[in-house]
Amino acid sequence: MTSRALGQYYPVASPVHALDPRAKILATAVFVVGLFLVDSTVGMLFVAAALVALVGFCRIPAGTFARFMRPVLFIVALTVVFQVFFSREGPTLFMWGFFEVHTGGLRLGFFLALRILLLVSSAGLLTATTAPVALADGIEDLLSPLKRLRFPAHEVAMMMTIALRFIPTLGAEAEKIRGAQAARGADFSEGGPLRRARSLVPVLVPLTVGAFRRADELAEAMESRGYRGGEGRTRYRELHFGKRDALALIVTVLILLVGILL
Amino acid sequence: MRLELRDVSHVYAPGTSFEVEALRGVYLTVEQGEVLGIVGGTGSGKSTLVQHMNLLLAPTSGDVLVDGIDARTLHKSELRRRVGLVFQFPEAALFAPTVEEDVAFAPRQLGLDEGEVGERVGESLRAVGAGELAVRSPFALSGGEKRRVAIAGVLAMKPEVLVLDEPTAGLDPATREELLDLILGLREVGISVVLVSHDLDEVAEVADRICALHEGKVSATGTPAEVFYSEPAQAPATVQVTFILRASKPGIGTPVRFEETLQALRALRGG
Numbered sequence A: 001m002t003s004r005a006l007g008q009y010y011p012v013a014s015p016v017h018a019l020d021p022r023a024k025i026l027a028t029a030v031f032v033v034g035l036f037l038v039d040s041t042v043g044m045l046f047v048a049a050a051l052v053a054l055v056g057f058c059r060i061p062a063g064t065f066a067r068f069m070r071p072v073l074f075i076v077a078l079t080v081v082f083q084v085f086f087s088r089e090g091p092t093l094f095m096w097g098f099f100e101v102h103t104g105g106l107r108l109g110f111f112l113a114l115r116i117l118l119l120v121s122s123a124g125l126l127t128a129t130t131a132p133v134a135l136a137d138g139i140e141d142l143l144s145p146l147k148r149l150r151f152p153a154h155e156v157a158m159m160m161t162i163a164l165r166f167i168p169t170l171g172a173e174a175e176k177i178r179g180a181q182a183a184r185g186a187d188f189s190e191g192g193p194l195r196r197a198r199s200l201v202p203v204l205v206p207l208t209v210g211a212f213r214r215a216d217e218l219a220e221a222m223e224s225r226g227y228r229g230g231e232g233r234t235r236y237r238e239l240h241f242g243k244r245d246a247l248a249l250i251v252t253v254l255i256l257l258v259g260i261l262l
Numbered sequence B: 001m002r003l004e005l006r007d008v009s010h011v012y013a014p015g016t017s018f019e020v021e022a023l024r025g026v027y028l029t030v031e032q033g034e035v036l037g038i039v040g041g042t043g044s045g046k047s048t049l050v051q052h053m054n055l056l057l058a059p060t061s062g063d064v065l066v067d068g069i070d071a072r073t074l075h076k077s078e079l080r081r082r083v084g085l086v087f088q089f090p091e092a093a094l095f096a097p098t099v100e101e102d103v104a105f106a107p108r109q110l111g112l113d114e115g116e117v118g119e120r121v122g123e124s125l126r127a128v129g130a131g132e133l134a135v136r137s138p139f140a141l142s143g144g145e146k147r148r149v150a151i152a153g154v155l156a157m158k159p160e161v162l163v164l165d166e167p168t169a170g171l172d173p174a175t176r177e178e179l180l181d182l183i184l185g186l187r188e189v190g191i192s193v194v195l196v197s198h199d200l201d202e203v204a205e206v207a208d209r210i211c212a213l214h215e216g217k218v219s220a221t222g223t224p225a226e227v228f229y230s231e232p233a234q235a236p237a238t239v240q241v242t243f244i245l246r247a248s249k250p251g252i253g254t255p256v257r258f259e260e261t262l263q264a265l266r267a268l269r270g271g
Helices: A021-035 A040-058 A063-069 A070-086 A103-129 A134-150 A153-183 A194-198 A201-224 A241-260 B046-052 B076-082 B097-111 B114-127 B143-155 B173-188 B200-206 B224-230 B237-246 B258-270
Strands: A092-094 A099-102 B003-012 B021-029 B035-039 B061-066 B083-086 B161-165 B192-196 B209-214 B217-222
Touching: A021 A103, A021 A134, A021 A241, A040 A103, A040 A241, A063 A070, A063 A103, A070 A099, A070 A103, A099 A103, A103 A134, A103 B217, A134 A153, A134 B083, A153 A201, A153 B083, A194 B143, B003 B046, B021 B046, B021 B217, B035 B046, B035 B173, B035 B200, B061 B200, B083 B143, B097 B114, B097 B143, B097 B209, B114 B143, B114 B224, B143 B161, B143 B173, B173 B200, B192 B200, B200 B224, B200 B237, B200 B258, B217 B224, B224 B237, B237 B258
Parallel strands: B035 B192, B035 B209, B083 B161, B161 B192
Antiparallel strands: A092 A099, B003 B021, B003 B061, B209 B217
């Protein structure tokens, strides 16, 4: 429960944490789109340097952030291997049977690896510096123009908030059920993959039943407090888009522009 | 069998900012065929403690001994069969399509043949007074029925020690009485029972000995009379009344169970 994973909120006080969630969501969107327009290695390195500086601003220890990234390393490694072995651009560096390594492949592999890492880190930074509820509020607000097209922006945001809120609850519940089944002799670590998958049935069935029961209870609790959806609903925490938020957004755009032009 | 916890401490998430010391140097024994009541407030470490009895949680330091043997040297499934642990709200772990199959889960995990499994299922369901529920779906039962079926699921392992964590929480009085009778019945056939509860009245009714926990430490152990009369502020209402009467009428003794208390009061009035 205490191990931190990619996408988890990292609660510290930093200038980035204090930004308006909308500014951060927009900046991340700009970053992600812009990243696909950066086509030179120099530009990519420039953007990468800016992101490293940003991690520092977020007051997230570099080691912790690096650990966040561990799950994507496999995909990154796979990308590099594919590019190195299947691209035949540029002078040959190395040959072994039908394996050929070319400088172009090496360059492309490095470039794509960097792009994936930057994409994931930017999204990771957004969720690490923005509390889930603030994130949902921000998304609701950004989607609200779509309400005219009958898009249920509030409902979507509420669903996200609830889903995020119940991850730890369900986690604790799963842990308890696991314990109860282990006390009845269930073994989750022995046997092949099929047996281990089957051993999860006694955990997943009650967990699902419990989730439905919780959903019912939550719906009743919300209705008994007068929840009727987003119409005319006010907020406890109002969002304020200030000068600093605008500045953060402008700086992001500028960094990407420089990256694209380099 | 005799279960012994020796200087057991448990720290959750050591070395992080979430570190919590849940148990601190707990010494405790569960003697063969006794009912041991464990009492203590919320957060006193009761639930953490009971999970050490079958090593679902491993002690951060200290030992768990089964008949004098270090429990860590026993095979896990062997230990979990001998020490049956019923979690708080055990009905949350019911999963099979029928009650029968759910109760059969543990004996099947033990690798018993189907004849033996069927016998044990029938026996355990009858023991909790749920024999007629065998073919029903566990999800269609009432709260009290679910609780009884879930307990039968652990009884089917024929444990030598049965550990019940808050077994009567949220039950109606009749089901509660049945459950307490079941505990006494198990003691009669030599099974030890550990009853965790914050309902002092029910602990007073069935426990041979009591262990009181406070902030992860054992604050008192002894017979119910010893523990409750030394700390009447944390004793059942009956004991609080007799404790006050004792100041002027020492002849009332130290009754703990409700019936005993009534008898003592009657004797006082008659004499």
